[in-house]
Each structure stands twice: as C-alpha cells, then as structure tokens.
Amino acid sequence: MKLSDALRKAQTLGLDLVEVAPTANPPVCKIVDFGKFRYDISKQEKDKKPSGTKLKEIKFRVNIDEHDYLTKIRHGEGFLDKGNKVRVQLQFRGREMAHQEFGMQLMVKVRDDLAGMSQVEMEPKIAGRNVTMTLSPLPAARRKRRFSVAADDADEETAEKSAASDQE
Numbered sequence: 001m002k003l004s005d006a007l008r009k010a011q012t013l014g015l016d017l018v019e020v021a022p023t024a025n026p027p028v029c030k031i032v033d034f035g036k037f038r039y040d041i042s043k044q045e046k047d048k049k050p051s052g053t054k055l056k057e058i059k060f061r062v063n064i065d066e067h068d069y070l071t072k073i074r075h076g077e078g079f080l081d082k083g084n085k086v087r088v089q090l091q092f093r094g095r096e097m098a099h100q101e102f103g104m105q106l107m108v109k110v111r112d113d114l115a116g117m118s119q120v121e122m123e124p125k126i127a128g129r130n131v132t133m134t135l136s137p138l139p140a141a142r143r144k145r146r147f148s149v150a151a152d153d154a155d156e157e158t159a160e161k162s163a164a165s166d167q168e
Contacts (some may be wrong), residue, residue, distance in 0.1 A: 006031070053137075057087045060110070062096050062103050073113050074147050080117040080137040081145065090124075090131040103131050111135070116144035 010017040010031045018037050021028040030037075056079040058072050079086050088110050090103050107124040111133065118135035125132055137143065 054084045055087055055134075056084045057089060060088065060090045060106060062090065062092060062099075062106060064106070070147060073110070076110075076114055076135075077117050077145050077147055080114065080135065081143060083137055083140075085121065085137070086114075086118065086135045088133045088135065092129045092131075097129065100126065100131075107131055107133055113146065116146055 006017050006029060013031060015031050016034040016037075017029050018032055018034060019027055019029050056076075058076050058079075060069075060072065064072075076086050076088070088107065090107060092100065092103060096103070104124060111120060111124075114135055116138075118137055120133065121136040122132070122134040
C-alpha cells in the first residue's frame, strides 16, 4: 500500500499511522491510536525489567553442627548468586542467652565466609533473643563462591557411593 493511501485511510478511521519496523524492506506500518500504542510499549518495557531483589532468610542456632553450617552457607551463596539479599538470623534459646558472645562469633564467621559474595548492609544487631544481620550481593563480576560443590565433585561422590553400595 502506498504511503498516501495509508495516511488517508488512517485519517478516515480517526487513527494514526505508526511505523513499527523501520529497518524492514519495505518499512512496516500499523494503523493504531498512537497514545494507546505508546502506552502498550511502555507497559512491555516495564514487564521486561526484573522485579527488585528479594530478601531471603537463613536461620542459625548457636550450637550448629559444621555440616549444617556449611549447608546453610551454600544456600546463602546461592541466594546471593541470584542477586537476592540475605538476612542472617541467629536465635538464642534458654540458657544460650547467657553466652551471647558465642552468637556474635558465629555471625562474624558467617560474615567472613560470605565476604566473597556479599557486603554487609546491616551489622549484626541483638534484638531480644535474636541477632540479625543483612547482606547484599556484590556486583556479579566480583562474586567468588567458596563453598559451592562443583558438579564434577558431586558426580564423583555419587559414583563412589554407588560403587560402595554395589560391593555390599
């Protein structure tokens, strides 16, 4: 369709002629309401943007076992790797409140272990029976995972376990 015919048809309908694909040969145009067209484009662009970072929480107890600690640290690394903030919460129960320094030592250990992935947004604070600290992720280029299990190591462990069960 010729440009003049398209413009005439758009005017008779009370709409606008909008160029959709200017680089195409021949250029592609639509007859639409220009205000609605701009609104739809802005809505599409808004949907493309990722929603803000989420806040994930990891709960600890003072007398946590080393394996459980490492599992929680790995989960924390995963959350930070995906760009989420992490709230680390330590709960005291009963007589544990008498030795809050152990809790603070654990929080320092968590902070140091996740230092390659995050920066401290809120220092550890004691609030009642809880100690809370918030970590935010470092830029993607500066993140270094320390505790993640490499895929090759996981495959080797699985192979060893299956070989051991076959021998029994």
